[in-house]
Amino acid sequence: MSTSTPPRLPQGQPVDELAELLWSAVSATDEYAATKVVLGALDNGASPETVLLDVIARVQGKVGEEWAAARISVAQEHAATAINERAAAVVSVHPAARTTVTRGRITVACVEGEWHGLPARLLAEVLKLRGWQVDYLGAQVPTPHLIAHLHRTRADAVALSSSIATRLPAAHAAVTACQAIGVPVLVGGAAFGPGGRYAKLLGADAWAPDARAAADHLAQGRLPRPESDHQQFDDLPHLADQEYTLVARNGASLVRSVFTALEDAFPAMRSYSEFQRERTAEDLAHIVDFLATALYLDDEDLFVRFITWTAQILEARGVPARGLPPALDLLARELKDFPRAARILQAGTRTLTTAPFTAAGNTA
Structure with missing residues (x-):
């Protein structure tokens, strides 16, 4: 555990405290309060770089964490990001930021x-x-x-x-x-x-x-x-096998085929609302996009990290991640003649089946 003293602004205010003030304003979608926090810090001698990177960037990181944990909505995340962008703009026009x-x-x-x-x-x-x-x-x-x-x-x-x-x-x-x-x-x-x-x-x-x-x-x-x-x-000599090109070009078709077959492979989907079905189609599209990118780079770890993150996000939102392995299996069947794609999908399935996820979004 670190025992170091948090960095302080010229008047002795810890940067952590300033970041917490900005977070309070951002999370309340109060743009006026957020810009007031930033202007006050600059007026009191804080360096613009410190405000940008140790305050605004830190708060934006927390925005992402709160969204991933399902503690704020997509709309709230967008609003918070817009306020942080406004705060950065305020820094840029402050007299303290004028440089030659x-x-x-x-x-x-x-x-x-x-x-x-x-x-x-x-x-x-x-x-x-x-x-x-x-x-x-x-x-x-x-x-x-x-x-x-x-x-x-x-x-x-x-x-x-x-x-x-x-x-x-x-x-x-x-x-x-x-x-x-x-x-x-x-x-x-x-x-x-x-x-x-x-x-x-x-x-x-x-x-x-x-x-x-x-x-x-x-x-x-x-x-x-x-x-x-x-x-x-x-x-990138592996691109000569055309797997990336074919998967990328046929992404929409792959999503449709897997989505149609998933209802039989994952019966729980039959009771999904129209909204849930739309979100499932979106998730499948993301899976295909990340598979294509992993093929481009020839890096299965990229896909494994993505599918692990997806499982965590689903569980955090109360959606069982157990629907992911059947989807990957169906996608692998569609791509049975693509050896690199099969290897990448198998790595993703192994991760999902050997590292169960808790409702909090962490591996058990």
């Missing part, structure tokens, strides 16, 4: 299909505080538009953010496209796996676990310009 550009130019963006923009926004604000000229493009940036922007601005580097692993094929395309025009890429976000394992696999020039680490890395020196002759699939 002393470094180069960086573009910060989310990969195509990634709508979780707050982590990228926090990084953009921190980089501004560190003296960079920053172009923040926001969430869900199509790669052609990103490349057009880079041609126009001649940025020294790109920082790409992605929170959801199913966006990794798009991230790979973006990384390769940026490098093809000579712009190095730093990536970050939960999508890139534990320790950033997928960042290296997909050829990124650098990876950072969070905004502070990313800013520190860039402060060590500019990323070297990449060679422009790198081919996107050189390091």
Whole structure:
């Protein structure tokens, strides 16, 4: 157990206390109170970077934890995130955050299909505080538009953010496209796996676990310009078997087939309401998406982590996770001629059947 003293603001207020004040405002969906907390901290001498990363980012992490534990709804999670985004904007325009550009130019963006923009926004604000000229493009940036922007601005580097692993094929395309025009890429976000394992696999020039680490890395020196002759699939020879392509292209058909057969394989589904049936179809679509991503990376651990998380989320919401193994079995039957897909699905089934889940959402 740690006995260290929590960090304090200049006037002696612990950062933990400030984060709790912001959480109280955010959880009550009180935007006025939230911005008042942030402005008060800045007015009293707190550094903008501390407020962004040790207060706002910490509270946003708690928002995610509360949603996963089913203690707040999707609507509440969206409202809380919007308030945290507003709080970050308040920091950016406060006099304490005014800095002079002393470094180069960086573009910060989310990969195509990634709508979780707050982590990228926090990084953009921190980089501004560190003296960079920053172009923040926001969430869900199509790669052609990103490349057009880079041609126009001649940025020294790109920082790409992605929170959801199913966006990794798009991230790979973006990384390769940026490098093809000579712009190095730093990536970050939960999508890139534990320790950033997928960042290296997909050829990124650098990876950072969070905004502070990313800013520190860039402060060590500019990323070297990449060679422009790198081919996107050189390091992913397994894609030659076309399993990823076929699963990705036929995702909707796979979901329909499994959904139709699941009612017989899992009789409890027959009593589902229309809402529950819609959610089941959504869950199946996510399973197929993550299977496709695991095939893209040839990494069964990615799928195992996802299916474990899904079981925890279902149990936390009072939905038995025992419906997952039959769904994986049906999907495996549909893909019986796909050896890598079969291996990945078998790994997921083993995890579900050997690590039962409690109603609290934890493995027993």
